[in-house]
Amino acid sequence: MHRIPAPVHESAPAPAHEPAPAPVHDHRRLGRELDLFDTDPLMGAGLPYWLPDGAAVRHALEEYVREAERRAGYRHVYSPALGKRELYETSGHWSHYSDDMFPPMDLGGEQVVLRPSLCPHHALIYRSRAHSYRELPLRMAELGGMFRSELSGVLGGLTRVRAIQLNDAHVFCTPDQVADEARGALALIRRAYDALGIRPARYRLSLPGPGGKYVADPALWERATALLREVLDSSGVEYEEAAGEAAFYGPKIDVQIADGAGREATLSTVQVDFHQPERFDLHYTGPDGAKHRPVMVHRSVIGSVERAVAHLIEVHGGAFPAWLAPVQLAVLPVSEAQLPYAEALVERALARGLRARLDAPAQGTLGARIRAARLVPYQAVVGARESAADLVSLRLRDGRRPSPLPAAEALERIAGVAAGHGAALWEE
Numbered sequence: 001m002h003r004i005p006a007p008v009h010e011s012a013p014a015p016a017h018e019p020a021p022a023p024v025h026d027h028r029r030l031g032r033e034l035d036l037f038d039t040d041p042l043m044g045a046g047l048p049y050w051l052p053d054g055a056a057v058r059h060a061l062e063e064y065v066r067e068a069e070r071r072a073g074y075r076h077v078y079s080p081a082l083g084k085r086e087l088y089e090t091s092g093h094w095s096h097y098s099d100d101m102f103p104p105m106d107l108g109g110e111q112v113v114l115r116p117s118l119c120p121h122h123a124l125i126y127r128s129r130a131h132s133y134r135e136l137p138l139r140m141a142e143l144g145g146m147f148r149s150e151l152s153g154v155l156g157g158l159t160r161v162r163a164i165q166l167n168d169a170h171v172f173c174t175p176d177q178v179a180d181e182a183r184g185a186l187a188l189i190r191r192a193y194d195a196l197g198i199r200p201a202r203y204r205l206s207l208p209g210p211g212g213k214y215v216a217d218p219a220l221w222e223r224a225t226a227l228l229r230e231v232l233d234s235s236g237v238e239y240e241e242a243a244g245e246a247a248f249y250g251p252k253i254d255v256q257i258a259d260g261a262g263r264e265a266t267l268s269t270v271q272v273d274f275h276q277p278e279r280f281d282l283h284y285t286g287p288d289g290a291k292h293r294p295v296m297v298h299r300s301v302i303g304s305v306e307r308a309v310a311h312l313i314e315v316h317g318g319a320f321p322a323w324l325a326p327v328q329l330a331v332l333p334v335s336e337a338q339l340p341y342a343e344a345l346v347e348r349a350l351a352r353g354l355r356a357r358l359d360a361p362a363q364g365t366l367g368a369r370i371r372a373a374r375l376v377p378y379q380a381v382v383g384a385r386e387s388a389a390d391l392v393s394l395r396l397r398d399g400r401r402p403s404p405l406p407a408a409e410a411l412e413r414i415a416g417v418a419a420g421h422g423a424a425l426w427e428e
Contacts, residue, residue: 025315025318027157034318034375035054036051044162061312065192068192068301069141074169075140076142077141079121079122081115081147084111085112092248092279093117093120093248097117116147118142118144119168119296119298123170126170126282131283131285133286136173136174137174139181140169143166145166150162157310165306166300168300170296172282182227182231182270183231189270195323197423198312201264204254205239207251209243209244212248221250224274228272231253232253254269278293282294321422322378325377328354329354329357329377330359330379331345332369333383334366339361342380342382349414374397378425379395390408391406396425400426
């Protein structure tokens with residue numbers, strides 16, 4: 001068994017004889033202070049709503065993932081958040097997972113259920129068309145809603161909710177393609193973590209444990225487990241094995257994150273599934289003209305969007321990477337005389353695809369406005385010189401002040417940094 005050391009900027013769990021330290025940032029408190037999300041008892045527990053700044057972060061994250069998937073050869077679909085009870089009986093969710101599902105609803109003489117997972121829908125989409133081995137691997141992705149009947153006592157902020165937006169994908173492939181597809185998914189996850197500025201606490205090979213509700217097919221479990229061990233070993237990551245953490249239909253690689261108190265949660269997963277292709281009678285036509293059973297690789301880059309944003313809030317303390325920040329550029333005119341130029345500069349920034357806002361003199365002194373915008377990656381202070389010469393004097397969030405630049409060049413450079421999905425604010 002391999003072990004991964006705790007990353008230097010994340011706290012490992014405290015020894016049993018010492019109290020765990022408080023998190024550096026609590027996403028529940030900070031999310032409300034920064035107007036990212038909130039809750040209302042009339043909407044219900046575990047059902048947060050997103051305010052405009054939070055929605056901007058979420059949208060940027062979702063668009064990044066969609067584009068990363070597109071570049072990796074995934075094609076996106078949409079599927080409904082409801083399904084007949086029979087669908088989940090076929091997939092095995094009803095017999096193995098119904099305690100975590102909402103009760104069925106009677107509708108037109110049928111029972112329908114809020115889905116707890118997207119994979120049964122994707123299996124049906126695959127089954128709806130004939131497939132040749134030449135089409136495989138077929139990589140199907142979706143950012144879709146799913147629902148978990150979480151108990152009230154475990155709900156909290158964005159980390160445990162009842163309505164989840166899941167970044168999910170399923171690769172339908174031949175048995176010979178499974179290892180490469182799982183390795184590719186793991187590489188996609190690692191690239192995303194670099195862009196997001198987060199690091200895993202550890203990688204975990206999640207295996208079945210005693211007493212759990214698992215599909216009874218030891219040969220397939222052994223085969224899937226061997227494949228995932230091979231993927232982890234060949235990818236060069238340290239990992240631990242954990243009994244009792246597998247999905248009911250197969251083992252999985254879990255990428256664990258930790259908050260400031262060392263509390264772990266699973267963010268990303270890669271799973272090998274021989275079970276559902278059989279349950280749904282999926283097949284493809286092989287080079288011999290006969291029908292063959294595909295393998296499903298379940299893969300999630302950022303998992304739950306809610307949990308991902310919660311972790312990002314805590315890791316960055318609201319000072320998100322420039323590409324993810326709800327406001328990327330704040331324009332601060334020194335006086336009312338520069339207001340027309342500042343308004344035009346905001347319009348130019350918006351036209352460049354940047355999220356920009358005007359912090360006008362009516363909102364307070366220049367110093368007060370600068371302090372209020374401390375989490376914005378770029379502040380453009382506009383005085384008489386700047387407005388007369390079409391210049392921008394930038395203040396970077398990290399304290400740097402580049403030399404004044406022509407406005408068009410400044411906006412171009414900021415847009416370039418954002419498009420690069422990097423951690424740096426500025427390249428000298």
